[in-house]
Amino acid sequence: MNQKSLKQILDVSFHSIFWLWNLMFITVVYIGILPIIGIPLIRETFDGAIPVDFFVTFVALIAVPTVCTVIGAWPLRKQPRELMRLFYGVEAPLFAWCLIRLFLIREFTSVSTLVLGTVLVCILAFAAEVVWGYDPNRKPVAWLQLIAHTLMLLTSVYVGVLLLFYVVPAAGAFIQNFFKFQWLENLWLSWSYIDIIGLLILLLYGFSFTLFLGMPSAFTALYIHSGQRILRAFARQYGRNRAIQGALAVVSVWIILFFSLNVQAQVEAFKLLENYPKTNSDRQALIAQSDVIRTGLVNANLFPYRYLSSREDNNHIYAMYKGVFDLPDDLCEFLQNSYNLVMSPFLYKGSRDDVQKAQQLYGEFFDTPLQKAERKAVQHALQSTAIIDQAKAGLLNIDQKRVWLQKQEVTLDAHGDWADVEIYEVYKNKTTDVEEVLYYFSLPEGAAITGLWLGETDDRNQRFPFQVSPRGAAQQVYNSQVRRVRPVDPALLEQVGPRNYRLRAFPIPRPLSSWERRNGSDRATEMHLWLTYKVMRQEKGWPLPELNEQRNIFWTNRTKRIRNGKVKRGFSDRWLEAYLPADQAQQPMVHQVNLGDGYRISAKPLDLLQKSAIGNTNLTKLEGKRFAVILDSSRSMAAHKSQVKKTFTWLQQQGFADQSLINNDADLYITDAIDNKIDHQAKRIDDISDFNPAQITFYGSIQPEQMLQQFEQLRGNTAYDGIQAFCFLVKLDGIMISFLVVFKVDSTVSFPKISDN
Structure with a gap:
């Protein structure tokens, strides 16, 4: 075989690898994934149910092979070797980067941002080098290429070593399973039942797996070669010494940044709080370290969102090499520890018990619950993942927009200086799961709750009656209903402190599914709630409940607000206004109740007390x-x-x-x-x-x-x-x-x- 024939065979192989993989992927994506997942994802993103970051990453995941296919069909159509550079150096790494960001790395830490950001910069720099090559005409661009391609040398070694941990056992498992020929049965079933999508997915998986086996060597070789080529071109133009100095400076700065950022603050925080301080000087020393302690405890509490796993729980490399090759335990343990060292930016230094430990220590040190004091950090961590929460509104549901307040009506019936107030609300679930609504609110001193009802319609005769129970018994009944598959409609109103109340309502029914709509289901899709209380008039008017916190519930400018039969607007950012206006002036009065046997209770308003001698006793x-x-x-x-x-x-x-x-x-x-x-x-x-x-x-x-x-x-x-x-x-x-x-x-x-x- 002469050199020309070998070149033709390689060119055909390069074209085949690139076009077969891309065409299969595009077919699966645009025929199978996009109609089923993509369209609902777009709709939910605009409705606010899906984080924008999740949607953008999904779009990038689809766009990468699409754009690379266009580039391969036009500028690089007659350059098969450049197609391979585009595939192994740009398309496959960028596609893998999107997968990692979408499904593995939920919330970035400083060091993970550095590592993944460096990898992304190197991929884009390699793509620019494939399309345009080295730019000798613009000095700033040449320096940027020097910086990026110096980092590319580091990245190629890092990614190559990391992939090697997986490729070796994957190759062993592939060879073992290939000769079992079970894949032929799956292929035949897909062909027999004319499952085109299933057949394409099977072929795509098998073809991608074989390409993955060659990824470490191909990626490392391409990036090292690209880095050397740019550095040599820069040295020829600006001198070897300047190129070496620039490269060493880039490597030094990056290494310093890496080791500075790869320090997990929870280690120091737990060490500081290991022993409880007994003297004022010890306590003041700890208070001076509040920022370090806060950062560390928050990191420990949110580590499931910020890291792939904890080091002590990460043993999959050990399991793979043990399962595929049956290596000695000591060797498997060495490989696992080596992997943990390479993956240290993405592994948590601690145990899974640190989540609860951090919450407890935070509450003890800062005298406030972590997930309330660090609400923004908790909320950001939650929005950085596609995890579906349980129906119960836990602490991580703070500010989540799951149940829409469709209608709110407040009716007031005044009786002199006191009034009966009724708050009526209608809830619409915006998720596919049953949800819970939770309010924390306060009422003025002297206000008294008189009733709470739930209903599936606005028919007051069909609403569920309330019962008064001891707090512990009421919570037990409520929680038992929440855990049931088909719960009865429970609502729980508790007084959790002076003037402070907690209201919980469950379940807010999910919307009708497409199957239910087709079959004409009349299942309830709304929840109606009535709350009544008595309150004394104040100088500014009739006080309404003051919201301290809500969970799962949200309202918009489309929420219908009615006050005593009249539609009101202008406070879409609030649950309730502070006061309802009073129609006419009314002086506070003394109220008396005769209990019999000569006993009488007198209730005197605070305004009158302050004018009497009682409030200003002469000591x-x-x-x-x-x-x-x-x-x-x-x-x-x-x-x-x-x-x-x-x-x-x-x-x-x-x-x-x-x-x-x-x-x-x-x-x-x-x-x-x-x-x-x-x-x-x-x-x-x-x-x-x-x-x-x-x-x-x-x-x-x-x-x-x-x-x-x-x-x-x-x-x-x-x-x-x-x-x-x-x-x-x-x-x-x-x-x-x-x-x-x-x-x-x-x-x-x-x-x-x-x-x-």
């Missing part, structure tokens, strides 16, 4: 009274340092710090976040004048029951006329509620209120 009239003041020392109190200082200044001015019962006295109890009777640093100060608020270090997280336990432990047999707890920051399901609590008051004293959050 000189009180004598011999002793009070206990409990101070919350958790981390969330750091934002209220100035208010704490003002409070204790006021206590000293009113004579509570002179240890004399003649003008009353107060003892201070400082709580501690360590929930341990032996180790906690809670203390009692009988002389408040010895306390300096500026010296206290607010640290950790503590709940009200823990504060009261510490108080009971320290008070001994001391009797108090009043117990005053200042600035409780109570954590109830992620909602921060600041309030003032009086547990027992025999005397009427107006302590200054610190916060009204």
Whole structure:
């Protein structure tokens, strides 16, 4: 065989590889994938159900072979070797890059951005070199080519080594399965049943697999050759020394960036929080490291979205070599560890238990739930993947647009200075799964919930009646219904704190499927909810619920808003306005209820109380009274340092710090976040004048029951006329509620209120 004949055979082979793969792929994509997946994907993207990033990557996945086919049919039609360079150097790597971005790498980290960004730059630089070659006429372009093709040398070695881990066992498995001839049976079945799409997919898979086996050597050889060619051309034009200096500078900067970014912050964060600090100096040192701790704990909590897996759970290389070649365990372990080293930018240093561990440590250190405080980071991680959540609205469903508020109607029935308010809403599910709606909201002091109903239609006679149950029993019933395949319509309204409520409704039915529409199904596709409450009138009008947080539910300018029968517009970004206007002025009134046997309850509005002597008691009239003041020392109190200082200044001015019962006295109890009777640093100060608020270090997280336990432990047999707890920051399901609590008051004293959050 002469050289000309060999060249013709190679040219035919190159053309065959390129055109067979591309034509098969394009046929499968445009006949099978695009009509079934692509069109619904486009529609859901414009509706906001699918992240734009997901859609763009999918479009790129389809566009890559399409564009390369056009390039191969026109500029490179008579250049078979350039077709191979285009296929192995541009098309296959870029197609694989899109697959990795779409299905493997969900949210980029700094180091994964560096590595994948470098690979993408090298692919594009190689494509430019295939089409245009080296540009000697423009110096900036020549320098850019030097930089990109220097990185190309690094990339070729890295990708080649990485692919080699897979190609060796894949080749062994391919040879073993080829001689079993099971693939012939599948081929015959596809041919017999005229399954053209299945036949094309089978051929595409087999053909792509054989090409994958040659990928490491082809990719590495092409990129090394391209890099050398550009560097030599640059050296001929600008000198060898300048080319070497430029290449060394690029490699040095990239390596420095790699090792600087390939440091996972959770390692340092867990180390810092390994031992609980007991002294103020230790706590202040940790607080100074808050940024490092926050970054590390967030990274640990979101690692399933940011990394392929954890190192300790990653054993697939071990399994492949053991299963295909039955190699010794030590050798398989060595290969796995070597792979983990190469893949270190994409593997998490830790265990799967770190997700819950990070949540717990974050709450203990920052005194707030991680997934609420880091909402933007959590939301971004969720939107960087195509994971389908469970129907229950978990913490990762915050701000997810799954259920549309189609209609909202508020009706008010005034009775002097109080009114009955009804909120009626209609929900439409925008997903293919049943969903849950969850609201956290607050009502004014004195407001009372009077009813909650669900219904499948707007017929009030067909709505489901509510029942009043203890909180624990109600939650148990609700959760049991949520987990059922065919749940009854449960709704749960809980009071989770003073003035604060949590409303949950499930299931919001999914839309009718195409099969159900064809068969005329009359299944309900909406959920109707009625909530009623009584409320006192305020100066600005009739107060409506104030939204703290919603999950799964969203509203738009197409949401129909009705107030007392009239359509309203202008607040599409809010759940409810703050107040409904009052028709006429109404003075607050005193309300009385006679209970019999001579007992009577009188309810006096706050406005009247403030005008009476009760709200402004003259402390000189009180004598011999002793009070206990409990101070919350958790981390969330750091934002209220100035208010704490003002409070204790006021206590000293009113004579509570002179240890004399003649003008009353107060003892201070400082709580501690360590929930341990032996180790906690809670203390009692009988002389408040010895306390300096500026010296206290607010640290950790503590709940009200823990504060009261510490108080009971320290008070001994001391009797108090009043117990005053200042600035409780109570954590109830992620909602921060600041309030003032009086547990027992025999005397009427107006302590200054610190916060009204």
